[in-house]
Structures are given as structure tokens and as C-alpha cells.
Amino acid sequence: MQHYNMNLNLKVWRQKNSKTSGAFETFKVSNISSEMSFLEMFDVLNEQLVAEGKEPVAFDHDCREGICGMCSMHINGRAHGPWSKNTTCQLHMREYKDGDTIVVEPWRADAFPVIKDLVVDRSSFDRIIQAGGYISVNTGNAQDANALPIEKQQADDAFAAAACIGCGACVAACPNASAMLFVSAKVSHLALLPQGDPERKTRAFNMVNQMDAEGFGSCTNIGACEAECPKGISLENIARLNREYVGSMLSGSAVEGLQQ
Amino acid sequence: MPLNSKIPAGPIDAKWKTYKATCKLVNPANKRSLEVIVVGTGLAGASAAASLGEMGYKVKAFCFQDSPRRAHSIAAQGGINAAKNYQNDGDSTYRLFYDTIKGGDYRAREGNVHRLAEVSANIIDQCVAAGVPFAREYGGLLSNRSFGGTQVQRTFYAAGQTGQQLLIGAYQGLERQVALGTVTMYSRHEMLEVVIIDGKARGIIARNLVTGELERHFGHAVLLCTGGYGNVFYLSTNAMGSNVTAAWKAHKKGAFFGNPCFTQIHPTCIPVSGDHQSKLTLMSESLRNDGRIWVPKKQNDTRKPVDIAEEERDYYLERRYPAFGNLVPRDVASRAAKERCDAGYGVGSSKMAVYLDFGAAIERYGKIEANKQGKHNLSKDEIIVLGKAVVKEKYGNLFDMYEKITGENPYETPMRIYPAVHYTMGGLWVDYELMTTVPGLYALGEANFSDHGANRLGASALMQGLADGYFVIPYTLGNNLADDIRTKAIPTDHPAFVAAEKEVADRINKLMSIKGTESVESFHKRLGKIMWDKCGMGRNAEGLKQAIEEIKALRKEFWSNVRIPGDIDGFNPELDKAGRVADFIELGELMCIDALNRNESCGGHFREEYQTEDGEALRDDANYMFVSAWEYKGDSQYELHKEPLNYEVVHPSSRSYK
Incomplete structure (x- = not known):
């Protein structure tokens, strides 16, 4: 593969904290190698800002290998940038050419308030999990793992749903800022496994309620979430969530769940 | 101070059973008034916090990331070992124990490793019950694969995302306890000091990374589940935020550091x-x-x-x-x-x-x-x-x-x-109960030194993290807290809290007031280069001596010329990183001292002077069959304590994979 260097113009969202309003600021970076990752390009920008005595751009990142779900940039209008099934940290600069202008914004959603620059607060996702995204099994209660055979296809489907990294790209991509893909991935993961069955009737109801309480929008079947999901979480999960939700409404258990 | 590893007496396969059967217990009513601080929410931290919450303790859990689900355990790919023998290929608790001792090049404790092998099977059961979607065969049963250093198939996996699936399992258990009110979660918080009262760890000072505020938190016990320190090399497979700060603060407050030079490449x-x-x-x-x-x-x-x-x-x-x-x-x-x-x-x-x-x-x-x-x-x-x-x-x-x-x-x-x-076998020295040399202060998972000797086998880190959190600490913590049931929560205006907070504030102010010309990142890179070149895959006495001098000079330069933009009161990742790099610099020196002291090659510690004719590591069991536990004695001053390793079951031999 041919490697090359490039100069770029960056338009980056700057915002001091959640109480102030923000604006775009323009920067130039030069001699960016096509072998760098997108975040390494940001490292170069930040080193440049430190050298100039300015404050670096704050952005969330940790594992830099596409699994922790911490990085969260909206790049030229797309969550995690132009590559499909990809996180920002895995995007590499060979995507760009000399002279390009790149616009970088934080996730935009009422339920994800900006903390600073490109960093947002996604604790609403944790609270949705608290509402029922688990199996109530205390440590020490388990039977032998092979006492419960699970059909391979079923297990594979559960795994595919469980691959969600909780980054919030689905919300950022959705014009309604809906969290349905995130919620449905967890509901599906647990609904597809026999271990998840005992709490099935309250789980979907309680998690959807929490999602609404956090201020996420409604799902209108646009599909942008699936298109931008770095882990390829399927829209089928949303269909399954709808079935689970209706099921819990019909069973009456949801009402009990609400009263708890 | 002689080191007491508190390994129970008796035959190897009876030690843990005897311990569990005879350890002290805390009744449910008393658990509700005992508070436990858990720092870090990876496999060890999340499983410990969830399990202790389920038992009824009042738990406070801390992580520096935006959510406990981001901890770097999530990036583990290949799998988790367990002596299930589902493949009928000759595996057993003993075999896993033996492989781990041998893989660690006879520098791990037999008692701890046998316990690890014993609970390994329970971990798989627990994870499946919690909904971890491990790979399965067409018959619906669990699939296994091989990993290095073993001749059986005992590794359970979920594609190349095993760590992710296990962590999400533990995280969900943790969030369930948050919902039930037994665990309070503090995300985007970094522990910057341990508070010691009357010789016992009784709390921490944490910095809220969003507001910059310093907070005091009391706990009857403090558990450090803060991972490894591979980022001392700058380049590693660790996450960008992985750091040694919590462990290093504990070390400087009296917790001995075990085998710091044992690094896995x-x-x-x-x-x-x-x-x-x-x-x-x-x-x-x-x-x-x-x-x-x-x-x-x-x-x-x-x-x-x-x-x-x-x-x-x-x-x-x-x-x-x-x-x-x-x-x-x-x-x-x-x-x-x-x-x-x-x-x-x-x-x-x-x-x-x-x-x-x-x-x-x-x-x-x-x-x-x-x-x-x-x-x-x-x-x-x-x-x-x-x-x-x-x-x-x-x-x-x-x-x-x-x-x-x-x-x-x-x-x-x-x-x-x-x-x-990739991984650091070294870490805070702990006894059989996972307690450090500071009473009431524990270290779990990669943060401790105990199970992997001088080299960790693949798929054993996930096993150890979950063993410590799910199955060991629930027993050993109770055994110690049983003596603490009359201790009331100590108000955080106690002078020890005030003093600890002042220490942290002074250090932050000092860092911010340097206003030099070189970035934190640049210092970190320079440290990494010294460590990789002179304390990396190959080490020798001359290089290590040079490295120690270079690190001392780098440290001086850091404290006189680092530039940290931004404010103290607010979200400032450069400041967070500066504190971590400052600690890495001190740790790097200790790693070189330890590597220089160990005049042998074992596992990942390869001293070029000590090798066989065909380039294999040459151990010196007569002189170095001990754990190096270093006590902090002031700036660049460390005293070595030796914990002899006694092999009662496995007879150390020259490790051969030929």
C-alpha cells in the first residue's frame, strides 16, 4: 500500500462545558501520514495546540481498537466517520487526501449533554441497563454450564446482539435521537437465551420506559442506526423488541413491573 | 517486617476448602453497615462490586471512564481458561494448576494458583448463568479451543470478543446492584490517594474528572482493581487511560510492590x-x-x-x-x-x-x-x-x-x-486473602502480583480477574471485616481525610504551576523509549543502570518543564494524564531496580547475561526463588523484602517446550 502525507483543514466543535454554548473553530494540521488513525491525527492537533499554549480539544477515547465504545465523533455528518462497521478510533487517514476539510462534532442528542468540546455524557445508557438489562443471578447460584444446551444458531444470534459496544452512534445517527437500537440489542441478547426467560415480561417494558424518561426520541423506522452501527447490530432487534414489549403489555406483568 | 503470605496449612487441594470452611463470617445485618470501596470496574472490580453488593455490603465503585462497561478487560480477545475437561482430553484442576505454575516459570505461589484452578470451573458456570454468549457446538454445548503453553483444549471463548462478553456480563450484574441500591457508582472519577487511619485503609480521595472537585470517601475496606501498568512503556496494547496511579499511591502509603519487572511482551x-x-x-x-x-x-x-x-x-x-x-x-x-x-x-x-x-x-x-x-x-x-x-x-x-x-x-x-x-505480572504484593501489606487494602486482578509468576499463559487473565472478584474476595473480605463490625463509619472530616486531600490538592497545584514548555505526551514517549530499549524484551545490567539514571533525569525535567494547559476546576484530560505520567516515571525506575536486582532470566524477564547456549532463559533457583516485594522508603529509596517460594507439589525443572 502506498503511503503519503497530507495537509488538512479541521472544523471542530468547541464548547467549554454543559452550561455554555459552543461554536466551530478552524485548525490546520500538516504532514499527516496516511498510516495514522483518525485519533492519532487529533493527537497531532492537540500537541500543536499545547505547543501554542492553547487548550487541546477534549475528546473521549480509550481502547483505540474499536471495542470499548468510548470514542464518539461525528465526522463530516456521519457517526464514527465514513467507513462502515467502524469506530472513530479505527478510521485511518488513508481515507483522506491532501487539502481536505473535515468537520468534527460531538454526538447530538438531548439525552447526551455535552461535557466539553467533543465529550458527551452517556450515563443515560447505564440507567437503561439498570432498568432491566441483566439476568438476576447472584454469584454462586449457577448450575453446570453444559447442563443447559442452547441451539447454536440461537446462541450466535444472542452473541450478535450482545456485540453492542454502547457507543451511542445509533442515537447520534437518528434524526429523532432514538435509542431503540441500543435497547433492542440488550433485550434481544437476553430474550434469545433461555437464562433470560424468567424476567422477559418485565425487562422490555422497564427498559423502554427508562429510555423514554431519559429523553430519547421515538423510532420511526428510518434505519440510520443500523447503517452507522460500528458492530452491525441489526434492525431485526428492534422488531424483536417491539414483540417483547407488546408481549409484556399483554401479559400484565408489565403493570406489576411498573408498580415495583 | 517479615512477609506473611498466610497460605493455609494442609495438602494443596485442601487449602482453599479448609479456608472457606473455617473463615469468619459477617451476618447479614452487620454487612449492611459495612462499607466497601472498589476502585476500577474491569472484570475483577465489576465482579467484586456486584458480588459484595449481592451479599449486602454497602459498596461504592469508581472508574475513570464514562461508564463501568469501558474498562480495558473489554478488549481481551481470545478466551478464558477453565478446568472443565469438557473435551475429555485429560484436563483437570491439577493440570491447569501445573500448567500455570510451569508457564509462570516457577515464580508464582502454589497455594494461590491451585485456588485459581479450583474456582475456574465455577466462573464458566456463573458467566453462562448471567447470559454470557460463549461459542457453542451444533449439539448446543460449549466449544473450546487451545491456547499457548498447554496441550489440552480448555479455553472458552466468544469469537474474538471474549473479554467484552465477560465484562458486559459482570457490568450487568453491577448495574443490577446499582438499581437495587447496594452499589453506588462513581464514573469519571479517579482515585488519587488512599486514606489510612490507625494503620488501616479507611477511604480514598477521588477527583471528579468532570468538575475537578476532590471528594472524600470512607470505606471499612478499599479494593484496588485497577489493572496493570503496561503503559509505562508508552506503546502497549493497553487502553490509553490504563495507568498505575491508584496502585502507586497505595505503594507510597505502605503497600509493597511485587515483582515490578515482570512484564509480558x-x-x-x-x-x-x-x-x-x-x-x-x-x-x-x-x-x-x-x-x-x-x-x-x-x-x-x-x-x-x-x-x-x-x-x-x-x-x-x-x-x-x-x-x-x-x-x-x-x-x-x-x-x-x-x-x-x-x-x-x-x-x-x-x-x-x-x-x-x-x-x-x-x-x-x-x-x-x-x-x-x-x-x-x-x-x-x-x-x-x-x-x-x-x-x-x-x-x-x-x-x-x-x-x-x-x-x-x-x-x-x-x-x-x-x-x-501487553500485561504486567507484577503488581501490589498481596497475601492469600488478596490483602496488601496495608491492612484493609486489597488488590485484585492484574493489579496484584500473585498468580502468574514471571509469565502469564494466554486466557488466564480473564480467569484470574473473575476468580478474585466472584469467588475469592467474598470470603476473604468477610474474614477480615468480621473484626470490624463495631467500627462505625468514620466521618470524612477526620484529620486523616483532611490531610490526604491536602496532599492531593498540593500536588495538582504544583503540576499546574510548573508552566513549562514540553507536553505530557512528549515526556511519556521519552519514558517509554527508555523502558522499551533497556527494560523491555532483553535486559542487561549496564543498560538498566543507564536507564535508572536517565529516568531520574527525566523526572527532574518533568517536574520543572511540563506544560499542562487548561484549568484545575473542570474537565482537563491533560492534567489527568500528567498525574499518571508522573507516577509512571517513578514506577519505571523501580522496575529497572527490580530487573537489575534479579540476576537470572525467568519467564518474561530476560537478562541477556543469563541464557543457555541455545538462547533460552536461564533461571537461578538457588538464589532467586523468591518474590521481590519492594517497600517505598522515600524518593528513589526502596527496600527489598523477599518472600521465599516453596514448591511442595510441583518440582521446578528447566522449562522445556521442545
């Missing part, structure tokens, strides 16, 4: 591409099940790998270690790669890489698949198509990751790989 990582590199990415050891490692037989061969004929390739691991082949332990595989590259046989533009080739596996799987489908007249190309599909199912996410980073397709051309810093 993982053989299969994507090579460095340039100076801009910010981290290295692992390609799971599971790939060595099917990938064959080779270099050209000719030095400085610049041909493409496909143009190099079979007989012109040197499958050096298979050549040197026929019994284990490509599945030798990590330290052995890493050194062998370095040896070939140093000798001029490396590949790629940097020449610091070897090939990991799936060509043979693709063909082999293609033939099996063709037979399964009853197709017996397929062309080689058709067989390869079938084989690629099988390989994709096994390792698809890893192959995709490789292609995203390098732009090369590993289904068509071999991967280029090179060793990189």
Missing part, C-alpha cells in the same frame, strides 16, 4: 508503523491455533510473501519447539521473533516483523468443509473459498481489525506481527 501484535503511533493492537493468541509463524530463510529478503516458496520459509517456532510448535508460551514466542528480526530475517518495511500465515489453515478447513458437504471434485480455488468462510467465522473480527489498521487483507496475504507490551 505479547508475540502477536500489529507492528509499529511510525512515530505517530499512539498504541499497539493485539492479534489474539488464539490465531496461533491456525496461523503458522515464519520468516524467509534468506536475510533481507524483500520479495512478497506469496513469491517465497514453501522450502524457502523458516517456520522457526515449529523448528525450535516441535512439541508445542506455534503454541509455545508468549515469552518464548516473543523472544524467538526478536531473535529472527535482530538477525536480519525480519519482514515488512521496518524489518521488525514476522509473518503469521493462514494459507495452510484455509486450505485444510476448505478440504474438511468440502468433505462435510460431500463435494469431492473441487478445484483448489473452490476449496479456498470454503476454507476462508470457516476462518472468517472463527476469527472474522480480528481479520477485519487487522485490515482496518494496515489496509492489507489477511485472507490473501499473511499478517505481519511483532511483539508488544
